[in-house]
Amino acid sequence: YIVQIHAPVRTNKGAIRTAENYIPLDVPATWGAMEKLYDSGKARAIGVSNFSCKRMEDLLAIARVTPAVNQVESHPGWQQMKLRELCRSKGVHLSAYSPLGRPGSPAFTGPSFLSNPIVVSIAEKLQRSPAQVALRWGLQVGQSVLPKSINETRIKENFNIFDWSIPEDLMSKFSEIPQIKTLRAEFVVHPQGIYKTVEDFWDGEI
Numbered sequence: 534y535i536v537q538i539h540a541p542v543r544t545n546k547g548a549i550r551t552a553e554n555y556i557p558l559d560v561p562a563t564w565g566a567m568e569k570l571y572d573s574g575k576a577r578a579i580g581v582s583n584f585s586c587k588r589m590e591d592l593l594a595i596a597r598v599t600p601a602v603n604q605v606e607s608h609p610g611w612q613q614m615k616l617r618e619l620c621r622s623k624g625v626h627l628s629a630y631s632p633l634g635r636p637g638s639p640a641f642t643g644p645s646f647l648s649n650p651i652v653v654s655i656a657e658k659l660q661r662s663p664a665q666v667a668l669r670w671g672l673q674v675g676q677s678v679l680p681k682s683i684n685e686t687r688i689k690e691n692f693n694i695f696d697w698s699i700p701e702d703l704m705s706k707f708s709e710i711p712q713i714k715t716l717r718a719e720f721v722v723h724p725q726g727i728y729k730t731v732e733d734f735w736d737g738e739i
């Protein structure tokens with residue numbers, strides 16, 4: 534098994550997990566418990582999720598066992614270049630949740646990057662769908678991608694990304710895509726809580 538810290542949030546023991554009940558993290562204690570799990574053999578790997586660069590640095594400063602993975606939102610519309618480079622340099626795998634930017638999600642009102650003209654034109658050139666191009670971009674920048682679909686045709690489409698590639702000249706075009714975080718986690722914000730804004734929660738990295 535791989536065991537991951539789902540998100541950098543913490544409550545007092547027994548408290549309901551609501552935004553106003555969050556208390557500051559205790560990274561050394563939590564990661565120490567994860568390392569114990571790893572030492573016991575119950576977890577073959579231990580990792581984190583939704584950790585910013587700042588939180589990764591705090592964690593790496595105290596970790597005896599380096600986290601195997603940081604699973605975060607990552608796709609052409611939110612590329613995580615700084616975090617990816619930090620993870621790469623420390624030997625932490627970056628795994629992408631919502632690698633399609635969760636199109637149609639009620640949590641997100643802006644236009645999906647899947648309709649961005651750069652993504653659409655690359656898809657047309659390669660005769661693939663924008664979703665396939667987004668997933669393939671993820672593989673080529675070195676992340677694993679975890680797309681979700683309940684539709685059989687789209688599930689098959691999403692698997693069909695391993696026997697072709699995006700050429701270098703088209704890969705360089707992705708840097709022109711506007712960067713907008715889709716999954717901002719507004720639900721962690723509360724005026725009486727420790728996260729007064731989403732920027733607080735993501736350490737200003739949005």
Ligand code: A2P
Binds near residue numbers: 631633665680681684
């Ligand atoms: P559906 O389940 O109807 O296919 P993410 O993985 O980024 O969180 O996004 C999940 C959303 O993306 C789901 O709503 C899913 O809808 C949709 N989706 C999955 N695969 C594709 C695809 N190939 N093209 C367009 N939308 C897709």
